[in-house]
Amino acid sequence: MSLTDSERAQFQRDGYVVRAGVFNEAALQPIRRAITAVIDREAVRLQGEGKLTDLFRDEPFETRFARMLAASPDAGRAIYATLLGKGGGGFKGPEMFEMLTHAPLLGCIESLIGPEIIGSSVYRIRPKLPNWVHGEVPWHQDSGYLLSHCDQFLIVTCWIPLVDATLDNGCLYVIPGAHRTGVYRHYTGGHGGFLEIPADDLPAGAIPLEMKAGSILFMTNLTPHASFANRTQAVRWSVDLRYQSPDAPTNADEAPESYTPEREPVTMACFPPEADFVIRSPSNPAREIRTAEQFHAVRDRYERAQPYMPGRGWTSLKQRVTQT
Ligand SMILES: O=C(O)CCC(=O)C(=O)O
Incomplete structure (x- = not known):
């Protein structure tokens, strides 16, 4: 192409x-799953520390992180920092x-x-x-x-x-x-x-x-x-x-x-x-x-x-x- x-x-x-359609649905899934895994891992850690009550596991990719941030801004910020890492990359x-x-x-x-x-x-x-x-x-x-x-x-x-x-x-x-x-x-x-x-x-x-x-x-x-x-x-x-x-x-x-x-x-x-x-x-x-x-x-x-x-x-x- x-x-x-x-x-x-x-x-x-x-x-x-x-350019439309360069990544089809199947090609987008791995990165969405990887992001979800980072969020899930961090959420479990934060829940263990008493900083997040709900893991929002029933929420889809589009809304799960937004629900976490709304429920606990501190936990949301911690997850954001881990996902982006130093500097963002x-x-x-x-x-x-x-x-x-x-x-x-x-x-x-x-x-x-x-x-x-x-x-x-x-x-x-x-x-x-x-x-x-x-x-x-x-x-x-x-x-x-x-x-x-x-x-x-x-x-x-x-x-x-x-x-x-x-x-x-x-x-x-x-x-x-x-x-x-x-x-x-x-x-x-x-x-x-x-x-x-x-x-x-x-x-x-x-x-x-x-x-x-x-x-x-x-x-x-x-x-x-x-x-x-x-x-x-x-x-x-x-x-x-x-x-x-x-x-x-x-x-x-x-x-x-x-x-x-x-x-x-x-x-x-x-x-x-x-x-x-x-x-x-x-x-x-x-x-x-x-x-x-x-x-x-x-x-x-x-x-x-x-x-x-x-x-x-x-x-x-x-x-x-x-x-x-
Ligand atoms: O994703 C955004 O909203 C901004 C992206 C941006 O500034 C960039 O890709 O350089």
Whole structure:
């Protein structure tokens, strides 16, 4: 499976394209089950500590975590922290590797970046819960989170809803064509603690993208995007994965210990704290990470070492308000 010429043209022109049905129901089940297993394990632990009374085992994937958070906000927060891990990319089970290497997805990626495919260290599972401040992600470009010498390279974000994403539960919004303006000024301390580009700094023309579970929204690292409140009683589950071409700086063949404050930032990977991994390399197949165990090991090594990443120099939203 690859993107058609017109899908590729839309990606270049608008900075995004949506392809329906890349993951069918069967292909979505393993990651949903893995997430459920983490939630269940943590819930049992918290129940043992007297912090959660009901495990909500009769609730489906869509609502179970929302019911837990509503019943015990502290327990919900603890489960959230475990699921995301340090920094957000903490889940590194075989089901994530399966998603990252899903052949129909890689076919689409190849049509955007070519046959040499590096899995970016930045992937996230996102439970957008009802009434949850961290669920609303304000306007940003993914480059805002990466080191600035990577702005010129294409890093493709694949946003994949695990349940249908609707206006009501907080689907993604994009601004078609705004990726051609470069990186906007981001501010720290935005909504939910995220980086934020104030909406009035962005061009008009934002559009919502309602999507069926298993579809993929492909975006560039310069595409401004955001998602707003979930006004339903269910969780809008999604996963976002990123891939980069071999031209973009990577830590795939580097020791995490080489990331120190003394190192020149321009020699660094785009996001040093987490490990990139080579998914396909026809030119040097020996570099490829082929198994879930190898994937786990490279991610784990970086997570333990906590490599240094310099800041990007964004100032705080509070400062912007007082300056204007
Ligand atoms: O899932 C969301 O609501 C936000 C996702 C996002 O910002 C991203 O994938 O970069």
